[in-house]
Amino acid sequence: xxxxxxxxxxxxxxxxxxxxxxxxxxxxxxxxxxxxxxxxxxxxxxxxxxxxxxxxxxxxxxxxxxxxxxxxxxxxxxxxxxxxxxxxxxxxxxxxxxxxxxxxxxxxxxxxxxxxxxxxxxxxxxxxxxxxxxxxxxxxxxxxxxxxxxxxxxxxxxxxxxxxxxxxxxxxxxxxxxxxxxxxxxxxxxxxxxxxxxxxxxxxxxxxxxxxxxxxxxxxxxxxxxxxxxxxxxxxxxxxxxxxxxxxxxxxxxxxxxxxxxxxxxxxxxxxxxxxxxxxxxxxxxxxxxxxxxxxxxxxxxxxxxxxxxxxxxxxxxxxxxxxxxxxxxxxxxxxxxxxxxxxxxxxxxxxxxxxxxxxxxxxxxxxxxxxxxxxxx
Numbered sequence: 001x002x003x004x005x006x007x008x009x010x011x012x013x014x015x016x017x018x019x020x021x022x023x024x025x026x027x028x029x030x031x032x033x034x035x036x037x038x039x040x041x042x043x044x045x046x047x048x049x050x051x052x053x054x055x056x057x058x059x060x061x062x063x064x065x066x067x068x069x070x071x072x073x074x075x076x077x078x079x080x081x082x083x084x085x086x087x088x089x090x091x092x093x094x095x096x097x098x099x100x101x102x103x104x105x106x107x108x109x110x111x112x113x114x115x116x117x118x119x120x121x122x123x124x125x126x127x128x129x130x131x132x133x134x135x136x137x138x139x140x141x142x143x144x145x146x147x148x149x150x151x152x153x154x155x156x157x158x159x160x161x162x163x164x165x166x167x168x169x170x171x172x173x174x175x176x177x178x179x180x181x182x183x184x185x186x187x188x189x190x191x192x193x194x195x196x197x198x199x200x201x202x203x204x205x206x207x208x209x210x211x212x213x214x215x216x217x218x219x220x221x222x223x224x225x226x227x228x229x230x231x232x233x234x235x236x237x238x239x240x241x242x243x244x245x246x247x248x249x250x251x252x253x254x255x256x257x258x259x260x261x262x263x264x265x266x267x268x269x270x271x272x273x274x275x276x277x278x279x280x281x282x283x284x285x286x287x288x289x290x291x292x293x294x295x296x297x298x299x300x301x302x303x304x305x306x307x308x309x310x311x312x313x314x315x316x317x318x319x320x321x322x323x324x325x326x327x328x329x330x331x332x333x334x335x336x337x338x339x340x341x342x343x344x345x346x347x348x349x350x351x352x353x354x355x356x357x358x359x360x361x362x363x364x365x366x367x368x369x370x371x372x373x374x375x376x377x378x
Contacts (some may be wrong), residue, residue, distance in 0.1 A: 008090025026362035095134035116160035177361035183298035206277035212240030226333035315354035
């Protein structure tokens with residue numbers, strides 16, 4: 001069986017982790033897939049192990065303990081020499097990629113894929129400066145060690161790769177695809193969810209994303225606070241978890257709107273929750289693509305997103321508005337109001353036509369990996 005080493009899973013069910021799992025579920029019948037993880041735990045670890053995947057935890061931090069880190073990486077690839085046909089490195093920057101891809105090359109893994117998932121660095125403070133140096137160093141040198149260069153969007157590709165790579169045959173846009181049918185608009189499910197959560201006769205403004213700086217929850221709360229002044233029965237539905245959740249909850253309490261905000265935590269029923277929403281608001285500082293926006297469109301949900309998000313995420317007609325992130329919260333609130341009465345309908349055909357259906361996208365990966373195996377044997 002063809003064997004792939006995947007890097008990109010963490011302890012959080014974020015966008016990249018979700019995309020990896022979706023492809024894993026589709027491909028695991030034909031490929032043996034193992035994971036290298038840099039956090040103490042792995043999201044859905046039990047699920048992956050139940051499907052015979054090996055999970056290797058790298059305990060040494062690259063920049064705190066560089067020598068120990070290099071020893072762990074070197075030992076792993078030496079011990080597992082000849083096992084893997086492909087290494088698939090899903091990353092949000094290149095700072096951590098170089099030494100791993102170098103070792104993969106030295107130990108004979110022929111297909112070495114970098115998969116870009118972001119358009120800016122996520123780090124802050126001194127860490128951001130250091131990561132910036134490392135990212136730009138490897139942006140100039142990663143072509144020595146990787147063989148294939150993927151990105152979830154053109155913007156992510158620009159952030160990761162130099163012009164010769166972007167113009168070459170090894171560069172590909174690999175969509176962060178979704179199981180389209182799961183998200184298709186369903187009026188029956190919408191009614192049931194709204195009844196269950198006592199949302200009838202209320203406007204439900206929704207957001208799905210990890211609580212971290214990138215997602216800009218602080219501004220989202222300011223927007224909803226202004227919207228609530230004109231629509232006092234409204235509810236803000238926040239789906240997700242993360243280290244910034246407590247700070248957002250404190251802000252909501254200070255504003256006195258806690259009874260109008262629902263924290264769901266990380267959920268496995270996101271497609272159903274999207275049905276219950278009236279407008280999806282996503283004011284991120286930056287995104288590689290914004291897979292949650294594609295999911296919302298599949299559910300026929302009007303979307304208001306920041307103009308810092310790649311326009312490639314817009315895969316439907318007249319459903320998504322990109323809005324200036326420099327505009328005031330009350331201006332954003334007015335824009336939400338303008339979207340409230342857009343008709344909901346099935347948008348799944350548009351998702352498929354844009355290439356974001358998982359079955360279609362996974363078949364392309366399956367063909368790629370099968371070809372990599374044949375070349376390794378020749």
